[in-house]
Amino acid sequence: MSAETPFEGVLRQIDDTVPFEPGYYNESYLDRRITARMRRRDTESHAEYERLLREDEEERQALMDALTINVTEFFRNPEMWDALRDVLRDRTSEQRRVRVWSAPSADGREPYSVAMLACDDPRIDESRVEVLGSDISQEALDSAREGVYHTTRTTDIAEELEPLSDPDRYVERDGDTFEVRRAVKRLVDFETHDLIRDGARDPFDVVLCRNLLIYIDADHKGALFDTLEASIADDGVLVLGMTESVPPDRSDRYEPIDKRRRVFGRV
Ligand SMILES: C[S@@+](CC[C@H](N)C(=O)[O-])C[C@H]1O[C@@H](n2cnc3c(N)ncnc32)[C@H](O)[C@@H]1O
Structure with a gap:
């Protein structure tokens, strides 16, 4: 040795x-x-x-x-959210419950964005949408459950919420502090979950796994993808971060719905 x-x-x-x-x-x-x-x-x-x-x-x-890499934003990479909007319109119009998993969720801004989008778009039936946010960091999940965000020197929350038609319907603003309203919070649950160790969750219609894979060692990416794959419903959708991709040895299991925005359908 x-x-x-x-x-x-x-x-x-x-x-x-x-x-x-x-x-x-x-x-x-x-x-x-x-x-x-x-x-x-x-x-x-x-x-x-x-x-x-x-x-x-x-x-x-x-x-x-x-x-701890917990950098996140509401509606991070806005162009991806247009693709997700179409997926949610399509799935909720099928008259069934649509389950979305934001893994990892960091401080909750990604899963809350899903819920806000569902409430904001008249063609998405938000009563059918359920969102789970999970992360390995207890501290991030505590902030997520609290749902209070602040504009600082480096973070502009009002700007992050610009994709919404009327942000005030989803957050209560007090100066630089923004609190997510109950109507949004009730669509979202949070749980601790380690994507490498803790294995699969119930099948979800949409799994967002954005901006974690880039940090993960090649040996652990396989375990992470095993978790994701076993957690996506048969006709489900996987969304990765803008600089992330499906490993080449698994690419035959996904077909791009919108390749540039990293939205894939499970085949
Ligand atoms: C850069 S943030 C991404 C948040 C959000 N998905 C986004 O794109 O804005 C990465 C998050 O991954 C979490 N994380 C790191 N290792 C993890 C693991 N093994 N399982 C679950 N979450 C993990 C970190 O705690 C952090 O909150």
Whole structure:
């Protein structure tokens, strides 16, 4: 067995001391985040940073925050939402319940966008729509359930909600604070779920798995896709992030509904 490199030593420290699974993620992603923290702490080497992690609880927390990729938006990549609008119009017109899974949901803005779209579009019957948001991060799910979002120096919530005809119907605004209204919240449930470890969920008509695959190590992508595949109904739809794709060895199981917007039908 070869000796552990200093970088591997840092990863082992993470594995041992913070609730984060470095083994899931690709090395370049981990390296970028760790290097950024090392720069902030003026640390010259991985060996020195490993020592710092061992001794400094605050740094362990700061690294944990840096590693948790919870960036999200309402109606992220608006062009995808036009494709999803057609899918929801089509499915709800079939007079049945339509189940949508936002996995991962981060702080809830993606699943709430689905519910808001359903309420906003007169050709989507929102009474047939049920949305589940799930994530591995308890903290993200706590914010999701609360449903309160703030405009900050880097986030403009009013701008994110622009695809809606009348955003005030779906959020209550108080200055820079936006609270999701009950009519939207009642369409959405949240649950903790690890897409690599926890396996499939009930079949869903639409599964959104956006902006997680890009961070996942090749060895774990297969397990993640197994979960997704077993959770999509026979005639269901899978939506990936704009820079993500179906792995080549599984491409015969999907046909593009809108390839550019990463919307696929299960075959
Ligand atoms: C960049 S956000 C994507 C949120 C949303 N889908 C979007 O596109 O805006 C990635 C989320 O994946 C979650 N995550 C990371 N590993 C996960 C796993 N193994 N299972 C479920 N969620 C995970 C993170 O906690 C984070 O909230």
